[in-house]
Amino acid sequence: MFPTTVKASASVMLQGAMACETDKMISSLRNPKEKKIGSWRFITGDYQGIPLIVAVTHAGVSYAAAATAVGIEHFNPAAVINQGTSGGHAPSMHTFDLVIGADSFDASAWISKIEKNDADWRHIRFYAVKDDYYLTDGYRISADANLLMVAKDMSKDYHKGNTAVGTIATSNNWNRQQERILFLNKEYGSLCEDMETHAVAQICRSYGVPFIGLRVLSNTELHDEKFNPEAGHACQEFALSVAKAYYEKYLKFMVE
Structure with a gap:
């Protein structure tokens, strides 16, 4: 990918798109300081002794990507945790169940078969674009191994629903077609x-x-x-616990 690097601080950046995905994190900060860059809000502060940055990204892939680049350039976080609400794809899962994203993919980046009649969304394959702009089937991006390990460990303290580790599908679509949901899951x-x-x-x-x-x-x-916005508060609480545990295990030495 692009050979872009920044000197990392010891802060963790926590992101959310909407108020129900960020309000609890912001109110949990001591000595908060807000900086607005473009249309994005970045609030720095202290959470139980660890330095955090809360980024309000707005909803959607373009906003989230841009907010991330801006946040990294201005605040140099040592890690980024994107968290919030989601729509379920797994038949076994219900509202308030937690998904730890082992990996993710762009559910809008696909190639269809050539069809003149009876076309549908089943005859597709997902793809990604490599640096040389050739298509590749390696369309998934895996979570950082250390963050994933910490999140799995902290999930034992999540009691508002069940926990699953797996894949998150991302796009600007709000999919309400059950057959397509089951197709993506299967x-x-x-x-x-x-x-x-x-x-x-x-x-x-x-x-x-x-x-x-x-x-x-x-x-x-x-x-x-x-849709239940209280799920956003549950995710914020869990994300804060992951950020704290990750900091104490991997970042604390940077400020000692």
């Missing part, structure tokens, strides 16, 4: 869908910044469960 292993995770993963990979995506199901069409 064929590509997606546990949930959102509008930010993979976009942020791409930017973090470009900068060489450790990254993970965390999601709590706020709704699922498979069980007719409507």
Whole structure:
């Protein structure tokens, strides 16, 4: 990817798109200081002795990617955690269940078969674009191994729902077609869908910044469960616990 690097600080950047995905994190900061860059808000402060940056990215892949690049350039975080609400893809999962993103993919980046009649979304394959602009089937981006290990360990303390480790599908789509949801789950292993995770993963990979995506199901069409913003608060609480544990294990030495 792009040979772009920045000198890392000891701070962890926590991201969310909406108020229900960021308000609790912001209110948890001591001595908060806000900086607005473009349309994005970045709030720095102290959370239980660790330095954090909360980024309000707005919803959607373009906003999330741009906010990530701006945040990395201005604040030099040592790691980025994108978190928030999501729609369920796995039949076994319900609202308030937690998804730890082992990897993610762009659910809008696909090539279809050549068909003149009876075309549908089943005859597709996902892809990614390499540096030389040739297409590749390596379309998934994996979470940082250390962040993933910490998130798995902290999930034992998450009691508002069940926990699953797996794939997050990202696009600007809000998919409400049950058959397509089941197709993505069966064929590509997606546990949930959102509008930010993979976009942020791409930017973090470009900068060489450790990254993970965390999601709590706020709704699922498979069980007719409507959007519940309280799921966003549950995810914020979990993300804060992951950030603290990661800092204490991997970043604390940077400021000692």
